[in-house]
Amino acid sequence: MDYELYMKAALMEARKAFEEDEIPVGAVVVVNDRIVARAHNMTQRLNDVTAHAEMQALTMASAQGGKYLPEATLFVTLEPCIMCAGALSWAQIGRIVYGARDTKRGYGIVENCISSQSLSLLHPKTEVVGGVMEAECAGLLKEFFGKKR
Amino acid sequence: MDYELYMKAALMEARKAFEEDEIPVGAVVVVNDRIVARAHNMTQRLNDVTAHAEMQALTMASAQGGKYLPEATLFVTLEPCIMCAGALSWAQIGRIVYGARDTKRGYGIVENCISSQSLSLLHPKTEVVGGVMEAECAGLLKEFFGKKR
Numbered sequence: 586m587d588y589e590l591y592m593k594a595a596l597m598e599a600r601k602a603f604e605e606d607e608i609p610v611g612a613v614v615v616v617n618d619r620i621v622a623r624a625h626n627m628t629q630r631l632n633d634v635t636a637h638a639e640m641q642a643l644t645m646a647s648a649q650g651g652k653y654l655p656e657a658t659l660f661v662t663l664e665p666c667i668m669c670a671g672a673l674s675w676a677q678i679g680r681i682v683y684g685a686r687d688t689k690r691g692y693g694i695v696e697n698c699i700s701s702q703s704l705s706l707l708h709p710k711t712e713v714v715g716g717v718m719e720a721e722c723a724g725l726l727k728e729f730f731g732k733k734r
Numbered sequence: 735m736d737y738e739l740y741m742k743a744a745l746m747e748a749r750k751a752f753e754e755d756e757i758p759v760g761a762v763v764v765v766n767d768r769i770v771a772r773a774h775n776m777t778q779r780l781n782d783v784t785a786h787a788e789m790q791a792l793t794m795a796s797a798q799g800g801k802y803l804p805e806a807t808l809f810v811t812l813e814p815c816i817m818c819a820g821a822l823s824w825a826q827i828g829r830i831v832y833g834a835r836d837t838k839r840g841y842g843i844v845e846n847c848i849s850s851q852s853l854s855l856l857h858p859k860t861e862v863v864g865g866v867m868e869a870e871c872a873g874l875l876k877e878f879f880g881k882k883r
Contacts, residue, residue, distance in 0.1 A: 631793075632796055632797065632800065632801050633792075633793050633796045633797070633801065634792070634796065634802075634821065634824035634825045635784075635789055635792060635793060635821045635825075643782075643783070643784060644782050644784060647781055647782045648781065648782070651781065652777065652781050652783050653783075666820060666824075667816060667817075667819070667820035667823070667855055668816075668818075668819075668820025668823070668824060669817075669820070670816070670817075671815060671816035671818070671820055672783065672784045674816070674817070675783035675784070675815075675817060676783045676784075694853065695844065695848055695853060698847065698848050698851050698853060699844055699847050699848060702847050704843065704844060704847060706816055706844070
């Protein structure tokens with residue numbers, strides 16, 4: 586599977602968010618080498634803290650592929666937060682590929698802490714790949730927040 | 735604040751879910767002693783694992799009260815899961831009042847584990863009250879799963 590190809594599609598979504606003055610995070614869901622959902626962060630437009638790119642993409646993918654998505658890969662430009670990790674766990678997503686790390690609000694902080702207790706925020710079968718096109722994904726966020734200052 | 739009064743309203747929502755053959759969990763959001771959102775679990779109907787009662791209620795409350803809900807109390811018949819705890823954290827909800835404990839998928843397992851590291855799944859200002867009308871809330875779930883066997 587060509588991670589960069591799909592991460593580029595997620596980045597296109599993130600750029601749409603940027604243009605709409607939303608925190609630029611984008612996501613796509615891929616099943617059998619086909620993109621079945623594309624979404625970007627819409628928390629401002631929808632006035633809804635739950636409208637993260639991953640949540641929108643999951644809801645879209647489920648509408649087509651069913652509630653559980655063990656065959657699917659979610660590509661997202663930023664490490665998922667705890668809410669999104671919880672949602673991806675319920676969906677039993679097959680794989681998560683993310684770009685930039687989120688050392689403040691990413692799920693990884695909690696995950697690292699609980700893994701010693703054999704706990705996980707994700708489904709046990711979910712594979713995780715981080716840091717794909719990290720510079721591009723992080724760069725877009727940096728540009729967005731730089732503009733805000 | 736009369737916790738039982740509002741938990742009864744959340745239970746009414748849970749009963750609606752029960753009648754629709756959904757896992758019977760209901761939630762209401764209260765601001766200034768007024769219910770601003772009522773919702774129940776719709777994961778089956780919407781074919782969407784993210785359609786928990788709390789998520790729906792948050793989205794509805796935000797549409798009226800704004801993205802952040804520090805003045806709001808969420809009443810929910812079952813202890814929130816990690817996804818919902820993450821969403822409630824983003825919303826900076828003022829208070830969470832829940833009925834039945836969820837020792838398997840409730841956020842409490844992880845919360846207990848990370849609290850020793852001064853981490854929390856919730857916003858630092860969120861107050862939590864558990865076990866309100868616990869027997870009624872748990873009873874409805876027990877009846878539902880008993881019927882399924």
